[in-house]
Amino acid sequence: MPRKSQARSRRAGVLAATAIAGALGSFAPAQAVAGDPAADGSYAFTARLVIGDNLRACTGALVDRYWVLTAASCFADDPAQPQVLAAGAPKWRTTATVGRTDLTTSTGRTAEIAELVPRADRDLVMARLATPVDGIAPLAVATAAPTVGQSLRVPGYGRTKTEWVPNKLHSGAFTLATVNATGIGTTGTGGAAVCKGDTGAPVIRDTNGAAELVAVASRSWQGGCLGVPATETRTGVHNTRVDDLDAWVKEVRYSTAEVKPGTHVQVLGSDLALWDTVTDHRTGRWADRWSAVGTSATAGTQSAVDSVAIGNAVHVFAIGTDGRVYTRDGVVGGAWSGWQEIPGGAGGVQAITATARGNTVSLQVIGSDGGLHAATGDYTTGNWSGWTPVENNGIRAITSTTTADNVVRLYAIGDDRNVYTRTNTPDGVWTGWQAVPGGASGVQAITATARGNTVSLQVIGSDGGLHAATGDDTTGNWSGWTLVENNGIRAITSTTTADNVVRLYAIGDDRNVYTRTNTPDGVWTGWQAVPGGASGVQAITATTAATIG
Template identity: 50%
Template sequence: MPRNSSPRRRAGALTAALATGALATFATSPAGAVAGDAAADGSYASTARLVIGDNLRACTGALVDRNWVLTAASCFADDPAQPQALAAGAPKWKTTATIGRTDLTTQAGKEAAVVELVPHQDRDLVMARLATPVDGITPLTIATTAPTAGQTLRVPGYGRTKDEWTPLKLHTGAFTLDTVSTAGIGTTGTGGAAICKGDTGAPVIRETGGKAELLAVASRSWQGGCLGTPATETRTGAYNTRVDNVAGWIQQTRAKAAGWKTQALVRSDANLYFASRLYDGSWTPYEDVQAAAGNIGGVRAVATAGIDTSTHIIALGGDGHLHYAIRKGDGSWAQRFVDLNIALNDLGNITQVSISSIGNDLHVVVVADDILFHTVRNGAGEWSAFGVVTDVAGPLKGITSISAAGAAGGELHIAAVSGGKIYHTLRNAGGKWGAWGSVANAAGATAPVTAVAISRQNSDLNLALIASDGQYHTLRFANGDWQPMASLGGVVGNVTGTSISAAPVDTDARFAIATTDNKVLLTARHADGTWATPESLDVSTIPGSHTGTVITGTL
């Protein structure tokens, strides 16, 4: 920002306090830096400098995701005193974020345009999506424990100082936490520190055990000691909007950005919940699917597949019918549950369902009345009639587990468990089915199998299973050869699985294993053949007993 920019243009006047001890609010444009010490080079690198419009406003923010900066909604509102009026969507004024450049005279860090705003409905908060991801700079972690009075906090900002209108370095100051409310905290600067114009949206950081975490963002202050503030104003108090208790909203907003995600659908008793795993391994809060997409009388089984950014879901409802819904990448529902038994065929006693995407087509395989059926929904949303797979692939009775996966060349693979053994068939791109083949004969036998899951990975097909003596894995190569069956005990440990799901996520084949102790283990086979360290999907916040988890990958 030019050093000779007009202070009147960059910063608005402060309104009078409404009550004794209340903090002043911005009446017009926020703009300025913490009246404190210059930050050491490279420290607080996640702090963002925001230039809004043609030097119309300047604010501070924090990188909380490689795609998102969290700051104050008042920075972008037409009337900064009314941040709740800020509309979601593209910012009204061109906005540039500079992250990781604590010394503005250098070229360190990254610059990116802000292309989308997602304001919080009830607080002076907004998530600002960047046009390009910022990699190489660690985002600031959101605090997970509530603030308490007496804590010492630190605020870095790019606003004014006591003697500079537009500092060229990031400054930081120490603050004492005075008061705590549901929506915010009151702080007082120490050692001459104050929140000045231009620090609006600055991260309020709590440092514990050498770890920095984002507790709040600066919203408004008295600005005592800041350049341009009357000398008679000596108060350094500030009001800061809490973020620790809106972490779920932050996670849900983060999930709106493009990029590979693992989507999980968790059954608990007869209920169904949805969550997204983000690139850093964190998860969004669970969403009640029936509350969002329609009540289908409980969920007895579920299958899912990703197509681009959307998650396609087919659930076997309490009425014994198949119901189909689509959840978009932005969290909205493109289609609430529709009854496929009415829209397509009224299949009989449905016991198994699996789905997979091939391009923009959705393939559905169903076991009903001990018969295996297949249908396709094409990219235009048109469904084919159910065909009987066992009429062309050969008879296979008593199917107790089934999994479908698309593979190279438009092939659809099916693995089915019958009599404790796994059988495999495929449908080529022309629609022709092959005969069933025994996986045990091709890859080696295991103890009796109870569940199977398959997933493509490059040109190969991953197959993982749960047997009575543990979990196993094999590969079917593109030429039709099978890798010898191998135990997954060295990957997931000594666990007893009850169900398994698999999905391609970027270059990985990811697996979710539900266990008898009401847990879900997640792991992945990387493209180089190595395996990821298992992690647990936390299902403790879901009421009831966990009855199965399925996963898919979306962009």
């Protein structure tokens, strides 16, 4: 593909001669990289875009399983005015083919473009695919500014020096010549040029052996491209920068990601399947609906589920209908994995809790014997420790949290319906059970979360009301139990967000989901319904995932 990308008319794949002559401002839309054929399977993230009934052809880059980043001029009525492109469905039916280096084969994936999200300040658009592209790694978007003299690579499906409509992806080498606020100028080396069909092509920088997207091709002189006068020898290209748009790209990507940043509330519905919703506590905005995460490997889950976040990854743990323990993961910006059994063969499990210590999950369950069993999973290595019996005395329910001193603090409802606690030190040693002071009795459910070295503990009492206590693990002092409110709730879970607010979620007697918060100064807000209309809920868990980066 010749490496000349001009942001003007691509109609019928022909660039008007008047658009080729003149100053940089009259570059034509980028058309095709006149370079070498790409090796099979290379640059798999590159997308070939066919717009309308072969009205235009462009190139783009897969940056998310649902999103292609390309030039807005590809979709504009007048490619010379990409800034007026309207958001929404494209005017012309557009098909994206990703991961097909050789267009005569059936490799890769094909999907229609369903939605456009353009930038008003530059020739750039995020194009949403109607169906996700899985099995092809998206191209990472650069976050470091480009500098003059850097070597770059551009793959594209456009015209070459000898072919009007090549069947192979081509790529060429370019040198970065100029940098401004929204674009970079590059020059082809070794005969590379951006030609018709290359508009929107990814401009790639190699950083420590990893490819990253710096810009997309916008306009070029097309020197050396088939059909361009031999007197035109310039190979300069104007490209639209993306390295400064990381936050915008993420915001658009997250609109379709299965796993979004924020507090994830997950419930087991009346169908015993797992459902997920998410909220951004900074804005108070919730997802518009509950999304199905899926049933377990044994076609459902029982009444126990817990979750924990490590950075931008959410790890969910559930008891299957076979009494075994399963897990699935989701990374912010991506999709949920499938269920996998936790190694070790635990069976007959009655209850489960999980908390994180660095990159390690500390997992505890109540076995069929009523005793406490524990396992740890190292998410750096992917290894699990296997199950170890801790103690075989009877307990009914458990919850856990990790305090700032890296100690896992476990809380349980005993067979006598009183509340007990024990700890697991950073070196893996368990202490014995001790009663939590205050004399709580008849306890039905329990949850705990940490604020620094202070544990915020809530229980549902025999009256169905919410009671709370705090424990300072620096001094060992507890506050005693306080009745928060005496309305009926069935189950509770809690998480602490970055603003040091405890966020409590509950299943009401009506089997709907409610939330309230406890501020750093100890003030409780009132109950509010979680949007989305979940009903018939059987179990609940919540954890807070960070954003990418």
